[in-house]
Amino acid sequence: MARRRRYELTDEQFExxxxxxxxxxxxxxxxxxHRKVVNGIFRADGSGAPWRDLPERYGSW
Incomplete structure (x- = not known):
């Protein structure tokens, strides 16, 4: 079973x-x-980091 990353949706939640x-x-x-962007929004909101400081896996700011 894959480890769930903090601030990211599970398969069930995304469905x-x-x-x-x-x-x-x-x-x-x-x-x-869409999943990448939604997860990025949760990461930015939950951590308080600006989008440009998020890891590349969330897409280009």
């Missing part, structure tokens, strides 16, 4: 919100992986 997230419709800039 519960996945349908509420927007789908790619071909307009504008392509979305990043």
């Amino acid at each position: 519960r919100i996945e349908d509420a997230l927007p789908e790619v419709d071909g307009r504008g800039r392509p979305y990043e992986d």
Whole structure:
């Protein structure tokens, strides 16, 4: 079993919100992986760190 990282959603938690997230419709800039972004938001909010100081796994600030 994989170790859960602090501030990150479990598979079960992500499945519960996945349908509420927007789908790619071909307009504008392509979305990043939603799970990566949501986890980054939780990490920034929970730790108080600015997005640019988060690890690369949360995407480009």
